[in-house]
Amino acid sequence: MNRPRPVYLNLLEFRFPATAITSLLHRISGALLFLALPLLIYGLECSLQGGEGFTRLQHLWKWLPVRLAVALMSWALLHHWLAGWRFLFIDVDMGVDIVRARLTARVVNAVSLVGLLVFVGISL
Amino acid sequence: MIRQLSGLRAWVIQRLTALYIGVVTPPLIWMLASAWQRGEQAWHALFAHDFVSIALLLLFLSILFHAWIGMRDVILDYAGQRPGLRFILVVALAGWLLVLGVWIARVMVRVMLL
Numbered sequence: 001m002n003r004p005r006p007v008y009l010n011l012l013e014f015r016f017p018a019t020a021i022t023s024l025l026h027r028i029s030g031a032l033l034f035l036a037l038p039l040l041i042y043g044l045e046c047s048l049q050g051g052e053g054f055t056r057l058q059h060l061w062k063w064l065p066v067r068l069a070v071a072l073m074s075w076a077l078l079h080h081w082l083a084g085w086r087f088l089f090i091d092v093d094m095g096v097d098i099v100r101a102r103l104t105a106r107v108v109n110a111v112s113l114v115g116l117l118v119f120v121g122i123s124l
Numbered sequence: 125m126i127r128q129l130s131g132l133r134a135w136v137i138q139r140l141t142a143l144y145i146g147v148v149t150p151p152l153i154w155m156l157a158s159a160w161q162r163g164e165q166a167w168h169a170l171f172a173h174d175f176v177s178i179a180l181l182l183l184f185l186s187i188l189f190h191a192w193i194g195m196r197d198v199i200l201d202y203a204g205q206r207p208g209l210r211f212i213l214v215v216a217l218a219g220w221l222l223v224l225g226v227w228i229a230r231v232m233v234r235v236m237l238l
Binding site: 077 | 139142143146149150164167168171184187191194195198224227228231234235
């Protein structure tokens, strides 16, 4: 069957089922965690340096943007962890059928969304 | 390195590191958070335990390998059409992860020697 070419794809016409959202967010959260790595190591280094570094971190914690960034990274960790376990179970043929795959994807998306709201709520 | 990690081996490393990270992270976060709340002395005392330092060092090592494969996949997906750009980004990624590895090793070794 010949379709008229070239074909122009309209992103707005794509549908994004729950499984696609889980997958996309898994990638985004992974990239965010990658960006957080140097900050995490810096924080660990400061905290172990002795008196001054530890209090410097406590002062940083009082700053709202820092707490919001930590909330965002906490969401990234939560989503990446949940979706990661889901993919590992799918690797061993558990929850592969579309009904369960959709259900687990919805659960992952919902839990990580609730987690985000909780993390932001705590940080405010 | 890139060739060796391109297929099944990359997939296996990604899964094995994922298992270790997935199992170890929740209890470690729990221990770190409760020690942090109890103050600086408790924080330092936690790192005095060898198994904490070693678990943390292994965790960071796993994360670096996990990030190498994951970010390499991302780069290959989005810059795959341009070999020059792809090469530069993958080399930069490897160098960056190596720097982070040396950095975390320095931090942890200093802790374990104290």
